[in-house]
Amino acid sequence: MPDPTPRIQAQPAGEGGRLLVLGQWTAAQFARPRLLRSLTRAVPPGRGWDLRGADQLDHVAAQWLWDRWGRRWPEDLEALPTQRAVLERVARFTVARPVRRRRGWLDAWLGLGAGVLRTGNHVRTFTQLVGELVLNLLRLAAAPHAGPWRDFSGHLYRIGALALPITALVGFLIGVVLAYLTSQQLRQFGADAYIVNILGIAVIRELGPMLAAILIAGRSGSAITAQIGVMRVTDELDAMSVMGISHAFRLVMPRAMALAVAMPLISVWTTVWALGGGMLAADVSLGITPAFFMRALPEAVQIGNLALATAKSVVFGILIALVGCHYGLRVKPDTQSLGEGTTASVVASITVVILVDALFAVLFKGVGI
Amino acid sequence: MDAGATLSSEPPVVDIRGLWSVFTTPEKRFVVHENLDLAVRSGEVLSIVGGSGSGKTVLLRQMLGLETPARGDIRVLGQPVSQLGRRGAASRIGMLFQHGALFSAFSVLENIAFPLRELKTLPPGLVRDAAMVKLQMVGLKPEDGDKMPADLSGGMIKRAALARALVMDPPLLLLDEPTAGLDPESSEGFVTLLRSLHRDLALTVVMVTHDLDTLFELSTRIAVLADRRVIVSGPAREVIAFQHPFIHDFFLGERGQRAMELLREYPFAV
Numbered sequence: 001m002p003d004p005t006p007r008i009q010a011q012p013a014g015e016g017g018r019l020l021v022l023g024q025w026t027a028a029q030f031a032r033p034r035l036l037r038s039l040t041r042a043v044p045p046g047r048g049w050d051l052r053g054a055d056q057l058d059h060v061a062a063q064w065l066w067d068r069w070g071r072r073w074p075e076d077l078e079a080l081p082t083q084r085a086v087l088e089r090v091a092r093f094t095v096a097r098p099v100r101r102r103r104g105w106l107d108a109w110l111g112l113g114a115g116v117l118r119t120g121n122h123v124r125t126f127t128q129l130v131g132e133l134v135l136n137l138l139r140l141a142a143a144p145h146a147g148p149w150r151d152f153s154g155h156l157y158r159i160g161a162l163a164l165p166i167t168a169l170v171g172f173l174i175g176v177v178l179a180y181l182t183s184q185q186l187r188q189f190g191a192d193a194y195i196v197n198i199l200g201i202a203v204i205r206e207l208g209p210m211l212a213a214i215l216i217a218g219r220s221g222s223a224i225t226a227q228i229g230v231m232r233v234t235d236e237l238d239a240m241s242v243m244g245i246s247h248a249f250r251l252v253m254p255r256a257m258a259l260a261v262a263m264p265l266i267s268v269w270t271t272v273w274a275l276g277g278g279m280l281a282a283d284v285s286l287g288i289t290p291a292f293f294m295r296a297l298p299e300a301v302q303i304g305n306l307a308l309a310t311a312k313s314v315v316f317g318i319l320i321a322l323v324g325c326h327y328g329l330r331v332k333p334d335t336q337s338l339g340e341g342t343t344a345s346v347v348a349s350i351t352v353v354i355l356v357d358a359l360f361a362v363l364f365k366g367v368g369i
Numbered sequence: 370m371d372a373g374a375t376l377s378s379e380p381p382v383v384d385i386r387g388l389w390s391v392f393t394t395p396e397k398r399f400v401v402h403e404n405l406d407l408a409v410r411s412g413e414v415l416s417i418v419g420g421s422g423s424g425k426t427v428l429l430r431q432m433l434g435l436e437t438p439a440r441g442d443i444r445v446l447g448q449p450v451s452q453l454g455r456r457g458a459a460s461r462i463g464m465l466f467q468h469g470a471l472f473s474a475f476s477v478l479e480n481i482a483f484p485l486r487e488l489k490t491l492p493p494g495l496v497r498d499a500a501m502v503k504l505q506m507v508g509l510k511p512e513d514g515d516k517m518p519a520d521l522s523g524g525m526i527k528r529a530a531l532a533r534a535l536v537m538d539p540p541l542l543l544l545d546e547p548t549a550g551l552d553p554e555s556s557e558g559f560v561t562l563l564r565s566l567h568r569d570l571a572l573t574v575v576m577v578t579h580d581l582d583t584l585f586e587l588s589t590r591i592a593v594l595a596d597r598r599v600i601v602s603g604p605a606r607e608v609i610a611f612q613h614p615f616i617h618d619f620f621l622g623e624r625g626q627r628a629m630e631l632l633r634e635y636p637f638a639v
Contacts, residue, residue: 026460026537026538027460027485027488027491027499027536027537027538028460028537030488030490030491031488031489031490031491032490033490035490036490036491036492058537058538059499059502059503059538060485060491060495060499060536060537060538063495063498063499063502064495067494067495067498082571085569089502089506089569090502092505093501093502093504093505093506094498094501094502095498095501095511097494097497097498233473332519333473333519334473334474334517334518334519335472335473335474336473336474
């Protein structure tokens with residue numbers, strides 16, 4: 001079998017002094033490392049060419065030769081009719097490469113403007129989404145039988161019930177770690193019994209709702225964006241609009257309602273598991289019995305904290321749903337945009353949860369402490 | 370030169386022997402192909418027709434190695450199909466999927482250049498130029514190269530996908546419903562394009578189609594899939610003359626009669 005490697009050989013001057021093109025001139029052969037460099041070196045200028053010895057000549061290889069010839073026909077060229085046909089197609093269709101424009105100050109300025117407008121647009125559409133949710137809730141209150149209840153219960157199950165194992169596990173482990181680390185410090189001061197206060201306030205007021213919200217934002221916020229985004233990619237959203245069914249009523253509202261209900265329940269569930277973990281760790285490391293822990297907890301933590309945590313969770317739930325839907329509805333019909341939207345949705349919903357939590361901390365600093 | 374002698378002495382481009390395709394669901398077992406034989410010779414345009422569910426697309430996917438048959442042997446370009454998935458597969462076999470399957474995150478030109486760029490050895494300028502040549506060979510304009518797949522019409526998607534399938538000049542091209550979803554005008558334009566590419570690039574083409582116009586205008590041979598095997602394969606006239614209920618319904622129904630007139634207009638097909 002002849003050597004398939006593309007190569008160029010110089011013919012002795014007596015036989016015409018042309019450059020002989022030999023081997024299989026195909027893109028697959030060009031994939032060999034360093035081949036192109038060695039070919040480029042092998043071309044002395046101003047000689048004739050003989051392609052007839054090549055086994056194959058495909059368009060990529062012809063393109064390379066054409067570039068090598070300075071994009072015009074060499075004066076002395078011997079080629080088979082099929083090779084000539086390939087070269088002619090390449091010659092006909094080669095266009096000048098575009099000149100890359102340098103990015104200047106104007107582009108940076110315009111880029112900044114586009115960024116500001118994009119942010120403004122985000123704010124505007126999100127506000128619109130909130131407004132539509134309120135209007136749709138009023139519409140639902142006027143005609144409760146026409147609501148998307150099946151959707152609501154489906155989302156409640158997927159977002160709420162299916163999240164129970166993971167939130168329990170994370171809550172329990174965080175409780176154990178927190179109690180263990182705190183107990184090390186408290187023992188130095190002999191303030192062992194205060195572990196109930198620290199754990200109670202921290203977990204019930206802050207950590208329980210926050211942990212649950214962050215887990216749900218990662219788990220369900222991304223799912224909401226992906227679901228709605230794929231509906232955009234497959235034209236399902238348009239199909240829905242054509243039937244006169246509003247996205248806000250049929251897609252956004254059931255999810256927001258389901259999260260508003262599921263979030264406080266999951267928050268309580270996570271809190272209970274975190275307290276359980278803390279109780280266990282306190283028993284092991286400080287010898288504080290669960291019985292004492294249970295007795296001391298109501299005295300250490302005012303009931304106001306529980307109300308605050310629940311209220312916070314409802315707000316977190318609605319925000320996660322709205323942020324998920326917001327990014328889902330903005331997805332453009334391509335895979336890149338879908339991926340970006342899902343990522344942005346998770347980052348934004350976690351950020352929003354933390355910001356709103358800080359807001360609650362400032363606004364209700366007089367409650368429960 | 371005797372064309373018949375060269376055809377028979379050359380090994381077939383696609384050689385399927387004793388193929389069994391079986392799909393199992395928990396309740397049932399479907400046999401789609403039963404001891405099916407099919408050979409595609411170099412340079413021909415073979416159309417596979419058959420009722421829905423007769424396993425035409427499955428056959429195409431098996432030729433590509435995307436699905437493994439239950440039993441039987443498929444050789445493409447003299448190699449077992451299991452070897453095709455390796456590096457440089459794009460230089461052996463090109464596939465035009467029914468909906469184009471363009472990468473939606475890339476521009477048209479980037480889509481076409483993708484197999485070349487993945488070789489990692491070609492300079493970017495050369496890759497761009499080579500993709501540009503293919504872009505124009507399928508009848509798109511240079512400025513279409515910067516468009517995104519989402520902004521293209523159905524006909525343009527097919528053309529861009531065809532350019533991508535052909536970017537490494539594979540000798541074998543598979544087409545799944547090449548004209549489905551196109552309006553008659555762009556469908557006809559696409560068929561003309563396929564015919565000229567088949568001639569210019571010396572391609573071997575295997576296609577699955579329901580469209581009788583496309584079938585008669587393009588194919589040099591038609592293979593009919595029914596009763597889980599190829600019941601007949603040959604030029605259009607031979608196939609139509611074959612006695613089988615499916616062939617009668619498919620070609621001689623009202624829809625068939627209209628397309629048959631094409632057969633007289635395009636003697637190329639027969």
